[in-house]
Amino acid sequence: LFEIALRKRWPAMTYRLLTLCKVIDKRLWGFAHPLRQFPNLSHVVLNRLEEKKLTVDKLKEMRKDEIGH
Incomplete structure (x- = not known):
């Protein structure tokens, strides 16, 4: 999903999906x-x-x- 949003040049969605990827990878929510x-x-x-x-x-x-x- 991140790569699709990146290719379509959707900056807001790309940022959200990147944040979600980081959360999943680190197993740590921002709060x-x-x-x-x-x-x-x-x-x-x-x-x-x-x-x-x-x-x-x-x-x-x-x-x-x-x-x-």
């Missing part, structure tokens, strides 16, 4: 936390990260004792 792509992390931890809106950059800046709470 989900980036760490969801790692299957070894529990759903409880990932849900807490999303509830607190902690980005990967914020997690890098935090100390060990801050992350555990």
Whole structure:
């Protein structure tokens, strides 16, 4: 579908299909936390990260004792 849209020069549809291809390939939706792509992390931890809106950059800046709470 992506290639058809590309050949027909439909930029909006091409962009949407490319985004969908990336989502399927990475198994990660745009609204989900980036760490969801790692299957070894529990759903409880990932849900807490999303509830607190902690980005990967914020997690890098935090100390060990801050992350555990």
